[in-house]
Amino acid sequence: MSAQRDMKEKSPWRTPVTIIIITVIGVIAIVALVTVAVLQNKPLSQKYKYGIVLDAGSSHTALYIYEWPAEKDNNTGRVEQTHSCKVQGPGISAYASDPWKAGESLTDCMHEAQQKVPRNKHEETPLYLGATAGMRLLNMENSSASDQVFQAVEEALRQFQFSFQGARILSGQEEGAFGWVTVNYLDDRLKQGLETTGALDLGGASTQISFVSSNYDGSESPKNSVTFRLYGNDYNLYTHSFLCYGKDQALRLTLAQQTLSGPVIISDPCFHKGYTKIKNYADLYDSPCVSHRKPQGAPATFNHTGTGNFQQCQEQIKRIFNFTYCKYSRCSFNGIFQPLVQGPFGAFSAYYFVMDFLNLTDTSEPLTEVKDKLTKYCATLWSEITAQHHTVKEKYLAEYCFAGTYILTLLTEGYNFTSESYSKIKYIKQIKGSDAGWTLGYMLNLTNMIPAEAPDSPPLPHAGYVSIVTIMAILLFIVFILSIRPLWSRCSKQLHIV
Numbered sequence: 001m002s003a004q005r006d007m008k009e010k011s012p013w014r015t016p017v018t019i020i021i022i023t024v025i026g027v028i029a030i031v032a033l034v035t036v037a038v039l040q041n042k043p044l045s046q047k048y049k050y051g052i053v054l055d056a057g058s059s060h061t062a063l064y065i066y067e068w069p070a071e072k073d074n075n076t077g078r079v080e081q082t083h084s085c086k087v088q089g090p091g092i093s094a095y096a097s098d099p100w101k102a103g104e105s106l107t108d109c110m111h112e113a114q115q116k117v118p119r120n121k122h123e124e125t126p127l128y129l130g131a132t133a134g135m136r137l138l139n140m141e142n143s144s145a146s147d148q149v150f151q152a153v154e155e156a157l158r159q160f161q162f163s164f165q166g167a168r169i170l171s172g173q174e175e176g177a178f179g180w181v182t183v184n185y186l187d188d189r190l191k192q193g194l195e196t197t198g199a200l201d202l203g204g205a206s207t208q209i210s211f212v213s214s215n216y217d218g219s220e221s222p223k224n225s226v227t228f229r230l231y232g233n234d235y236n237l238y239t240h241s242f243l244c245y246g247k248d249q250a251l252r253l254t255l256a257q258q259t260l261s262g263p264v265i266i267s268d269p270c271f272h273k274g275y276t277k278i279k280n281y282a283d284l285y286d287s288p289c290v291s292h293r294k295p296q297g298a299p300a301t302f303n304h305t306g307t308g309n310f311q312q313c314q315e316q317i318k319r320i321f322n323f324t325y326c327k328y329s330r331c332s333f334n335g336i337f338q339p340l341v342q343g344p345f346g347a348f349s350a351y352y353f354v355m356d357f358l359n360l361t362d363t364s365e366p367l368t369e370v371k372d373k374l375t376k377y378c379a380t381l382w383s384e385i386t387a388q389h390h391t392v393k394e395k396y397l398a399e400y401c402f403a404g405t406y407i408l409t410l411l412t413e414g415y416n417f418t419s420e421s422y423s424k425i426k427y428i429k430q431i432k433g434s435d436a437g438w439t440l441g442y443m444l445n446l447t448n449m450i451p452a453e454a455p456d457s458p459p460l461p462h463a464g465y466v467s468i469v470t471i472m473a474i475l476l477f478i479v480f481i482l483s484i485r486p487l488w489s490r491c492s493k494q495l496h497i498v
């Protein structure tokens with residue numbers, strides 16, 4: 001017994017200094033464990049990647065900068081638009097006779113992009129330019145002029161340090177499908193496999209409609225069908241792009257059918273009473289959408305005069321749609337197949353700009369009321385309109401009655417939206433800070449940022465992992481304190497005795 005006691009008393013564990021050292025080491029070890037566990041799993045939130053897309057539209061070019069977290073596997077982190085820049089001047093197709101100016105026009109926005117993307121990221125940042133209906137029309141009309149515009153634009157873009165990936169014309173199908181991808185990606189509908197939103201895009205020279213229809217398998221009109229496999233879900237998308245049915249070309253089509261006989265005065269119900277302007281026949285017919293209809297022996301100019309009548313304007317617009325032939329089970333117009341519209345829709349670009357200007361974006365309002373309001377707007381005298389909106393450019397201001405009427409006619413007569421399905425349209429400019437349009441979908445596709453299969457989800461989200469490690473560390477600490485408590489009390493007793 002006494003020998004045993006001697007051994008215990010001589011044990012180094014029993015000296016107060018040792019116990020203090022063990023306690024301090026234990027506490028440091030636990031604090032270190034928690035710190036390492038938390039830091040190792042903390043997302044490296046400062047590291048981003050960037051991508052730049054130039055949307056060379058028929059009326060103007062816009063630059064978009066996108067950003068996404070770099071640490072996510074295969075770049076599957078959320079992509080967001082961080083900046084946009086509107087290029088001064090017209091779309092690149094307007095520089096056909098002066099191609100180098102098309103390249104030059106982009107430099108201001110490109111310099112802005114240089115400022116916005118961190119310098120050390122420039123070389124690795126992909127830069128794309130996609131051109132839409134304006135260049136499609138120029139290419140049809142004069143393909144060498146279109147090539148020269150592309151040459152000039154490419155040369156200008158290569159001057160920058162970004163990783164230039166090329167400039168090209170998007171097909172109408174691509175334009176429609178990528179617009180649909182953008183809207184559904186931003187709404188988080190793809191990742192979660194939710195019901196998708198259709199996309200309605202109204203440009204100046206073309207317009208796109210894209211949606212998933214449960215009773216459409218793509219076989220009836222394969223050229224209107226695009227299939228995607230995204231996050232493990234298959235989508236069979238109906239899409240169509242109507243060239244010449246963007247709002248600026250549709251206005252030409254509408255006016256052209258009123259000038260068939262080459263009159264000197266045109267009384268136009270789509271323009272306000274009191275509006276009158278001398279216009280050139282040559283300018284009106286300077287587009288492949290209408291050039292073949294130019295009246296023979298027409299005078300050089302005509303007097304474009306408004307009468308401000310929504311009903312008659314709608315009648316004029318209806319005449320630019322051909323409903324007489326359809327070789328499919330059902331058509332929208334001009335013999336183009338279209339299943340019945342289905343589900344919610346997002347309407348963006350000029351759909352939004354026009355309806356926002358007219359205060360008609362509230363689609364919970366009955367369609368009859370929307371038409372009543374537009375009837376009143378169109379009937380307002382031009383002098384009153386200009387007085388109410390003196391900051392808006394006259395050319396744009398003059399066209400809102402036409403544009404609003406065109407939108408309602410295209411949706412209800414062209415695409416067959418009913419008062420019920422119309423209420424499922426949302427006029428949108430942006431979703432969560434990113435513009436609705438084809439550019440984001442285009443970049444996501446070219447950078448393979450939407451995987452075909454659903455990514456393996458981690459067993460626990462980051463916050464859950466950190467919580468568990470913290471709880472474990474606290475429990476370990478409590479167990480540790482409890483285990484050294486007897487040693488501490490013995491130690492203090494010893495100190496007392498000493």
Ligand SMILES: Nc1ccn([C@@H]2O[C@H](COP(=O)(O)OP(=O)(O)O)[C@@H](O)[C@H]2O)c(=O)n1
Nearest residue numbers: 057058059060132133203204205206350353
């Ligand atoms: N603030 C704005 C910006 C554009 N817009 C119109 O939106 C349309 C944009 O078309 P776009 O240039 O993208 O032409 P596409 O190549 O897509 O046919 C044009 O008709 C513009 O006039 C508008 O009404 N208000």
Ligand SMILES: [Ca+2]
Nearest residue numbers: 057132203349
């Ligand atoms: Ca566009």
